[in-house]
Amino acid sequence: MTSQATIGIIGGSGLYKMDALTDIEEVRVNTPFGEPSDALIVGTLEGTRVAFLARHGRNHTLMPSELPFRANIYAMKQLGVQYLISASAVGSLRESAKPLDMVVPDQFIDRTKNRISTFFGEGIVAHIAFGDPICHALAKVVADAATSLNLPDVTLHRGGTYVCMEGPAFSTKAESNLYRSWGATIIGMTNLPEAKLAREAEIAYATLALVTDYDCWHPDHDSVTVEMVIGNLQKNAKNAQAVIRAAVRSLATQPPASEAHDALKYAVITPLDKAPAATLEKLDLLLKKYR
Numbered sequence: 132m133t134s135q136a137t138i139g140i141i142g143g144s145g146l147y148k149m150d151a152l153t154d155i156e157e158v159r160v161n162t163p164f165g166e167p168s169d170a171l172i173v174g175t176l177e178g179t180r181v182a183f184l185a186r187h188g189r190n191h192t193l194m195p196s197e198l199p200f201r202a203n204i205y206a207m208k209q210l211g212v213q214y215l216i217s218a219s220a221v222g223s224l225r226e227s228a229k230p231l232d233m234v235v236p237d238q239f240i241d242r243t244k245n246r247i248s249t250f251f252g253e254g255i256v257a258h259i260a261f262g263d264p265i266c267h268a269l270a271k272v273v274a275d276a277a278t279s280l281n282l283p284d285v286t287l288h289r290g291g292t293y294v295c296m297e298g299p300a301f302s303t304k305a306e307s308n309l310y311r312s313w314g315a316t317i318i319g320m321t322n323l324p325e326a327k328l329a330r331e332a333e334i335a336y337a338t339l340a341l342v343t344d345y346d347c348w349h350p351d352h353d354s355v356t357v358e359m360v361i362g363n364l365q366k367n368a369k370n371a372q373a374v375i376r377a378a379v380r381s382l383a384t385q386p387p388a389s390e391a392h393d394a395l396k397y398a399v400i401t402p403l404d405k406a407p408a409a410t411l412e413k414l415d416l417l418l419k420k421y422r
């Protein structure tokens with residue numbers, strides 16, 4: 132494969148392309164875990180090659196539970212991605228994080244039921260450390276990029292807990308209030324499996340969460356609808372792309388060290404000389420540096 136990029140971008144609901152990409156190649160990647168959500172769009176942004184993927188497909192045809200998370204992350208790894216920025220629509224669980232604000236979370240709570248979020252199994256066992264599920268260094272690059280733009284009427288919130296629910300239905304009020312009582316900040320349906328798989332693939336991962344609604348807990352705001360999510364996302368899609376662009380500029384000039392880049396060093400418990408050959412072959416891209 133000739134197309135390569137060290138920076139990956141996954142666009143969520145309402146962010147199906149990056150307008151500023153030039154010299155675009157549309158790359159269909161096949162992985163040992165099947166095909167990604169769509170072709171990866173490799174293009175130049177701020178003088179550097181980046182790979183963009185529409186998480187739900189360009190026409191939003193995949194539900195959160197149907198997303199090929201493993202293929203998506205593996206495809207990024209195959210292209211050489213070391214830093215992965217996820218742009219995602221989220222509901223806010225706090226008064227202070229208002230629609231059109233941005234949050235760069237640093238924690239997750241897992242409320243998914245139906246996701247495969249490991250590359251391992253089939254004779255090779257690994258347990259990655261996940262106490263800090265977001266790469267701090269990349270999160271800082273993204274948050275600093277947002278701050279540097281001084282976006283009018285947009286507050287950037289550094290840190291916060293993203294509840295990842297299964298969906299596709301939105302939460303009940305009882306659930307929304309429960310998550311609030313747990314101290315969570317935002318809610319979405321996609322980022323936790325991605326963060327786990329990115330860590331297993333030793334890719335630094337951070338989320339730029341775009342607040343689109345107050346979920347269903349707020350007495351003075353209507354409960355979330357798809358129309359509300361997409362409407363608000365369209366209002367700040369330009370801002371989101373500007374933040375990603377500024378983050379890419381910073382990453383290209385000063386790529387930070389990330390603990391994610393060595394995440395498998397102490398994680399694999401199966402002696403690789405005892406592991407099944409077929410699994411070793413399947414995971415070669417992840418394991419070759421440790422063999």
Ligand SMILES: CSC[C@H]1O[C@H](OP(=O)(O)O)[C@H](O)[C@@H]1O
Nearest residue numbers: 143144195219220319320321360
């Ligand atoms: C269209 S509303 C629910 C949908 O939006 C979020 O998607 P993404 O994280 O890809 O931006 C949320 O997680 C749900 O998948």
Ligand SMILES: Nc1ncnc2[nH]cnc12
Nearest residue numbers: 220221222318319346355
């Ligand atoms: N309230 C919400 N719940 C789950 N996912 C969302 N994505 C955007 N808003 C959401």
